[in-house]
Amino acid sequence: xxxxxxxxxxxxxxxxxxxxxxxxxxxxxxxxxxxxxxxxxxxxxxxxxxxxxxxxxxxxxxxxxxxxxxxxxxxxxxxxxxxxxxxxxxxxxxxxxxxxxxxxxxxxxxxxxxxxxxxxxxxxxxxxxxxxxxxxxxxxxxxxxxxxxxxxxxxxxxxxxxxxxxxxxxxxxxxxxxxxxxxxxxxxxxxxxxxxxxxxxxxxxxxxxxxxxxxxxxxxxxxxxxxxxxxxxxxxxxxxxxxxxxxxxxxxxxxxxxxxxxxxxxxxxxxxxxxxxxxxxxxxxxxxxxxxxxxxxxxxxxxxxxxxxxxxxxxxxxxxxxxxxxxxxxxxxxxxxxxxxxxxxxxxxxxxxxxxxxxxxxxxxxxxxxxxxxxxxxxxxxxxxxxxxxxxxxxxxxxxxxxxxxxxxxxxxxxxxxxxxxxxxxxxxxxxxxxxxxxxxxxxxxxxxxxxxxxxxxxxxxxxxxxxxxxxxxxxxxxxxxxxxxxxxxxxxxxxxxxxxxxxxxxxxxxxxxxxxxxxxxxxxxxxxxxxxxxxxxxxxxxxxxxxxxxxxxxxxxxxxxxxxxxxxxxxxxxxxxxxxxxxxxxxxxxxxxxxxxxxxxxxxxxxxxxxxxxxxxxxxxxxxxxxxxxxxxxxxxxxxxxxxxxxxxxxxxxx
Amino acid sequence: xxxxxxxxxxxxxxxxxxxxxxxxxxxxxxxxxxxxxxxxxxxxxxxxxxxxxxxxxxxxxxxxxxxxxxxxxxxxxxxxxxxxxxxxxxxxxxxxxxxxxxxxxxxxxxxxxxxxxxxxxxxxxxxxxxxxxxxxxxxxxxxxxxxxxxxxxxxxxxxxxxxxxxxxxxxxxxxxxxxxxxxxxxxxxxxxxxxxxxxxxxxxxxxxx
Ligand code: HEM
Ligand SMILES: [Cu+2]
Numbered sequence: 001x002x003x004x005x006x007x008x009x010x011x012x013x014x015x016x017x018x019x020x021x022x023x024x025x026x027x028x029x030x031x032x033x034x035x036x037x038x039x040x041x042x043x044x045x046x047x048x049x050x051x052x053x054x055x056x057x058x059x060x061x062x063x064x065x066x067x068x069x070x071x072x073x074x075x076x077x078x079x080x081x082x083x084x085x086x087x088x089x090x091x092x093x094x095x096x097x098x099x100x101x102x103x104x105x106x107x108x109x110x111x112x113x114x115x116x117x118x119x120x121x122x123x124x125x126x127x128x129x130x131x132x133x134x135x136x137x138x139x140x141x142x143x144x145x146x147x148x149x150x151x152x153x154x155x156x157x158x159x160x161x162x163x164x165x166x167x168x169x170x171x172x173x174x175x176x177x178x179x180x181x182x183x184x185x186x187x188x189x190x191x192x193x194x195x196x197x198x199x200x201x202x203x204x205x206x207x208x209x210x211x212x213x214x215x216x217x218x219x220x221x222x223x224x225x226x227x228x229x230x231x232x233x234x235x236x237x238x239x240x241x242x243x244x245x246x247x248x249x250x251x252x253x254x255x256x257x258x259x260x261x262x263x264x265x266x267x268x269x270x271x272x273x274x275x276x277x278x279x280x281x282x283x284x285x286x287x288x289x290x291x292x293x294x295x296x297x298x299x300x301x302x303x304x305x306x307x308x309x310x311x312x313x314x315x316x317x318x319x320x321x322x323x324x325x326x327x328x329x330x331x332x333x334x335x336x337x338x339x340x341x342x343x344x345x346x347x348x349x350x351x352x353x354x355x356x357x358x359x360x361x362x363x364x365x366x367x368x369x370x371x372x373x374x375x376x377x378x379x380x381x382x383x384x385x386x387x388x389x390x391x392x393x394x395x396x397x398x399x400x401x402x403x404x405x406x407x408x409x410x411x412x413x414x415x416x417x418x419x420x421x422x423x424x425x426x427x428x429x430x431x432x433x434x435x436x437x438x439x440x441x442x443x444x445x446x447x448x449x450x451x452x453x454x455x456x457x458x459x460x461x462x463x464x465x466x467x468x469x470x471x472x473x474x475x476x477x478x479x480x481x482x483x484x485x486x487x488x489x490x491x492x493x494x495x496x497x498x499x500x501x502x503x504x505x506x507x508x509x510x511x512x513x514x515x516x517x518x519x520x521x522x523x524x525x526x527x528x529x530x531x532x533x534x535x536x537x538x539x540x541x542x543x544x545x546x547x548x549x550x551x552x553x554x555x556x557x558x559x560x561x562x563x564x565x566x567x568x569x570x571x572x573x574x575x576x577x578x579x580x581x582x583x584x585x586x587x588x589x590x591x592x593x594x595x596x597x598x599x600x601x602x603x604x605x606x607x608x609x610x611x612x613x614x615x616x617x618x619x620x621x622x623x624x625x626x627x628x629x630x631x632x633x634x635x636x637x638x639x640x641x642x643x644x645x646x647x648x649x650x651x652x653x654x655x656x
Numbered sequence: 657x658x659x660x661x662x663x664x665x666x667x668x669x670x671x672x673x674x675x676x677x678x679x680x681x682x683x684x685x686x687x688x689x690x691x692x693x694x695x696x697x698x699x700x701x702x703x704x705x706x707x708x709x710x711x712x713x714x715x716x717x718x719x720x721x722x723x724x725x726x727x728x729x730x731x732x733x734x735x736x737x738x739x740x741x742x743x744x745x746x747x748x749x750x751x752x753x754x755x756x757x758x759x760x761x762x763x764x765x766x767x768x769x770x771x772x773x774x775x776x777x778x779x780x781x782x783x784x785x786x787x788x789x790x791x792x793x794x795x796x797x798x799x800x801x802x803x804x805x806x807x808x809x810x811x812x813x814x815x816x817x818x819x820x821x822x823x824x825x826x827x828x829x830x831x832x833x834x835x836x837x838x839x840x841x842x843x844x845x846x847x848x849x850x851x852x853x854x855x856x857x858x859x860x861x862x863x864x865x
Contacts, residue, residue: 137685206692214685240692244699252707252802261791261798262716263707269714269795274707624816631820634833 014161017098024161053590055139056548060146061124062443065436067150068118072510074157075114078106080507083467087500089488099484100167101186105160107170112194113153115290115424116201118432120149122293123208123232125443126435129539129546130226132217132555132562137210139588140636141203147598148200155605156193159186163609166190169482171279172253174264174272179257185609191254192605196598198246205239208232217538220557226537227303227316231296234320235289238327242285249278258611273338280331288327291423292320294431295362298384301438302366304535305381306373309561312365319358326355336404337411345404352402359395363388378533379453383434386461390426394419397472412482415475418468425464441532445544446524452516460509467502470495530652536564543652549585549640552649582646584639591636597626683836690840694847697810701851704803705858714795721800721863724789726780730860733776734852737811740769741849744842751838756830759838760822766845767818770811777808800859807855810848817841 014020038044051059081102085094094102124142128135136142159165166186168177177187212233216225225233252263253275262270303310310316332340332348366388375381397419401410410416441447474495479486486492525532531540538555539546541563559565604619606612712721747762781801784790791801821837828834 138689141689202696206689206696209692210685210689214688240696241699244696245703248700248703248707255791255798255802259791261802262714262795263711263798263802265795267716268793269711269716270798271710271714271795274710278703278707628816628820631817631837632824634828 012162014164020161027161048592049590052595053143053592055135055143055588055590055594057124057128057136057139057142058443058546058548060142061121061126063146064117064121064124064149065443067153068114068116068121071109071114071117071153075106075110076507076510078102078109080503082106083500083503085484086486086496088497089486089490089493091485094484096484097167100482101165103482104166104169104172104190105156108156108166108190108194109153110424111170111286111290112197113149113156115428115432116197117149117153118436119235119290119293120145120201120204122228122297122432122435122439123204126439126539127208127211127229127232128215129442129542129550130229130537131212131215132220132538132551132557133211133215134550134554134585135588136207137215138207140591140594140630142207143591143594144597145200145204145207147595148203148601149197151598151602152193152195152197152200152605155196155602155609156189158606159189159193163189171283173279174253174256174270174275175266177253178265179260180265187257188254188609191250191257192609195247195250195254196601196605198243198250200598201239202243202247205236205243209236209240212236217555217557220562223314223317224557224560224562226561227299227310227313228293228296228537230317231293231299231320234324235292238285238289238292238324241328242282242289245278246282246286249275249282252278254608258608273335276335276338277331280334281328284331284334285324285327287420287424288323291427291431292323294387294428294435295320297431297435297438298366298387299362300535300537301380301384301434302369303561304438304533305376305378305384306370307376307534308369308373309536310365311368311371312361313560315361316365319361322358323355326351326358330355333402333404333407336407349402349404353399356395356399363392378437379448379450379457380434380438380533382454382457383430383437386457387426387430387434390422390430390464394422394426398423410475412480413475414471414479414481417481418471418475421468421471425468438533439539441527442530442539442544442546446520446526447532449516449520449524452512452519456509456512456516458509459505459512463502463505463507463509465502466505467499470499470502474499528653531563536561538563541566543654547648547652549587549645549648552582552645552654582642584641585645586637586639588637589635591630593626593630593633597623600626683832686836687840690843694843697847701803701806701854704799704806705854708799708803708859711795711799716794716796718794718797719787719789720796721859722865724784724787725860725863727864729776729780730856733773733780734856736769736773736776737849737852740766740773741846743769744845748838748842751830751835754830756825759830760825763818763822763825763838767815767822770815770818770845774808774812774815777804781805804855804859807848807851810851814841814844814848817844 013024038047051063054060081094082099085091085099124136127133163185166172166177166182166189168182168187168190172187172190175181177190212225212229216222252261255261256263256265256270262268264270264272264275266272299310299316330348330352332338332344333352336345336348366384377385397415401407401416401419437448437453474492477490477492477495479490479492479496486496527544530543532544533540538557541555542551555562600619600622602619603622604616607615607617607619743762744766747759747766750758750762789797791798818841821834821841824837825834
């Protein structure tokens with residue numbers, strides 16, 4: 001009995017690596033600490049009622065933000081572990097298999113569990129407020145999306161201490177990811193972690209598309225809508241078209257592994273290249289899914305901090321829509337070397353380069369917006385200014401990669417690594433950070449400290465170039481991606497050392513940001529006006545943080561930059577019409593079902609990971625029970641009475 | 657500035673009126689969301705179809721469609737499912753006339769037909785597996801079982817869902833909410849029917865030809 005148990009434990013838990021034992025201890029201690037604090041301060045009910053069951057888009061947004069910052073930390077630690085290993089030749093810090101696990105979890109986490117939720121955080125926090133709406137179209141579904149993401153991410157991260165991490169790369173190409181080559185449970189964790197959170201992402205896409213189409217304030221035409229909301233519209237459409245492909249691709253891989261099917265195997269007629277095609281039919285749109293909202297953020301910020309209307313609004317909208325369509329026709333550029341033939345490769349080379357055109361249009365529009373504007377170098381603007389050159393270089397190296405014959409040289413080299421980090425960090429991460437700085441006062445009611453922020457900004461930026469510029473050269477010198485070590489004779493040592501120094505500088509930048517947030521919670525400049533940047537769109541017309549119903553009375557909009565126009569009119573003495581009588585506000589009730597249902601998904605996923613059918617079935621039955629419970633629930637809304645609205649508004653110093 | 661951009665909308669409705677309107681909006685919103693969900697489901701099936709078409713000929717020396725598919729079986733399945741789509745239409749008709757019992761009756765018939773369909777499919781699968789044509793025999797069979805099975809799974813889930821709605825109809829009668837629910841499930845049902853037509857053509861007809 002005891003030996004059996006021992007046997008089980010030694011395969012169930014990841015053993016043998018001191019780094020992981022350290023992590024085990026840290027996880028147990030943190031959990032105990034959290035439970036203790038919550039119990040000691042009697043915060044369980046508060047946590048459950050105010051957060052875990054909340055369907056308020058603002059709170060869901062904050063939960064996304066916290067989770068994504070934690071994931072940025074985990075992905076960042078992975079990155080630093082890899083850069084430590086590569087700093088000098090022949091280092092024995094990580095073994096080959098451990099290195100494989102780390103680049104896999106780093107890539108997967110950074111894209112699916114860091115970038116996606118950070119993007120959803122901003123969707124949730126900003127879009128309803130920008131549209132003058134009281135919530136998203138389906139608040140319950142919104143909460144469910146969050147919890148699916150959360151439990152999917154938990155499942156994925158668990159692989160680190162239980163069962164073993166996936167190690168077949170962030171896209172898990174077969175046949176490497178098949179049973180024949182990866183018999184462990186790691187790939188199952190990969191599949192189910194992404195699958196569960198992916199369902200949530202798909203639902204979010206639908207939710208925000210409908211929100212934007214149907215919930216805009218009266219009078220707000222689509223062509224008056226703020227550009228961030230436009231970017232969300234464009235991204236939602238891409239999510240709706242791309243994510244079903246991911247769902248099926250991963251499902252087929254799982255059917256191969258679980259039922260012994262032959263979709264992607266080397267035997268019995270399977271076709272591994274079909275997987276590569278399918279995963280990139282999702283994967284390429286996915287990179288645009290994460291970058292388009294960043295474009296939206298930059299547009300808002302450039303306009304606000306140049307004190308000018310955005311230059312070329314219509315071309316901004318059209319370029320985003322064109323990018324979202326084109327992004328579905330470029331996937332083969334990830335494997336020109338498959339040998340599809342000159343005709344196919346030519347098509348995909350041209351379609352890829354074509355994306356450069358609308359992107360260039362956007363760059364010029366941002367520059368023209370700044371031209372002769374009264375530019376204020378606040379933190380959001382700093383990150384935006386850093387983005388432009390970074391993305392231009394990243395885009396140029398992307399066009400280099402798109403030259404199909406040349407790609408036979410660059411393919412899977414460090415040149416590629418440098419390219420995609422430049423667009424992902426310089427485009428996506430800088431953009432989301434800019435957005436977080438920009439909307440932070442709207443979320444929390446205070447600004448983030450400027451001085452610490454400048455330190456963070458410069459260390460991140462200098463670190464970025466120090467880290468990734470040498471990698472372009474390393475690529476030309478023949479260094480391929482996913483190598484865990486190299487010899488002195490290769491001549492790669494100096495540049496790798498420089499690169500690793502840059503990585504640690506970025507790590508210091510992140511620490512500055514943690515410090516900045518902690519410091520500003522106490523000492524940050526409070527935002528009492530609701531409009532700390534003298535901005536232009538509707539979210540700045542209400543108090544910070546926004547009351548739970550957002551708008552006491554629904555605004556009426558008749559032009560672009562509605563809040564700016566309103567302020568101009570007030571200044572000119574043409575004050576707004578007297579506020580009309582308040583009405584009771586219709587709100588959705590909180591619900592525990594989303595978190596419980598997602599937890600059951602977690603149980604089912606865990607069961608499938610270990611092929612414990614009883615557990616998988618139990619989890620799925622739980623999911624079904626939750627769905628039915630929701631279907632039979634009719635009492636799902638309530639009204640906020642007028643008195644309460646008056647009291648809330650008065651507490652913000654806004655009499656009605 | 658000629659006019660004010662943001663002035664507070666005064667709708668001048670009585671609160672009660674506003675509530676009713678909001679309720680109406682909400683049901684419409686949910687139906688729109690469901691349409692978009694169907695788009696995603698369409699893409700789901702589209703991907704499966706693509707995989708099937710690629711792997712159709714990859715039988716690895718094992719049985720092919722011509723040897724496996726039995727014409728009477730899949731024709732019967734087709735008739736049953738098409739009829740159930742028709743009866744779900746009759747259910748919607750009864751609902752629009754406000755006849756609750758008739759509505760319940762047609763939904764029950766629809767669900768029964770759906771259950772028959774699933775029964776046929778299960779026995780078809782079992783028979784094939786019994787002959788050694790399992791999901792792991794060849795890439796063709798992997799794609800076949802996954803594609804057709806995903807459709808069958810959709811129908812089965814639809815059955816549970818339809819039963820739940822029937823219970824709610826019995827308890828609450830035809831209201832704005834139950835009306836929307838019936839509308840949505842019948843959309844779903846017709847959608848599965850349309851997918852089956854493609855399955856019938858691409859998998860079965862082209863398989864036996
Ligand atoms: C904080 C700075 C970062 C550093 C220092 C860093 C470093 C690295 C390193 C060393 C690798 C492995 C290269 C190899 O051995 O092939 C890698 C791979 C990767 N990184 Fe990063 N990274 C950073 C940020 C990010 C971000 C923000 C994203 C996405 C939003 C990202 C996405 C990826 C992906 C997708 C891979 C490929 C994984 C694979 O090969 O399967 N990284 N990164
Ligand atoms: Cu691509």
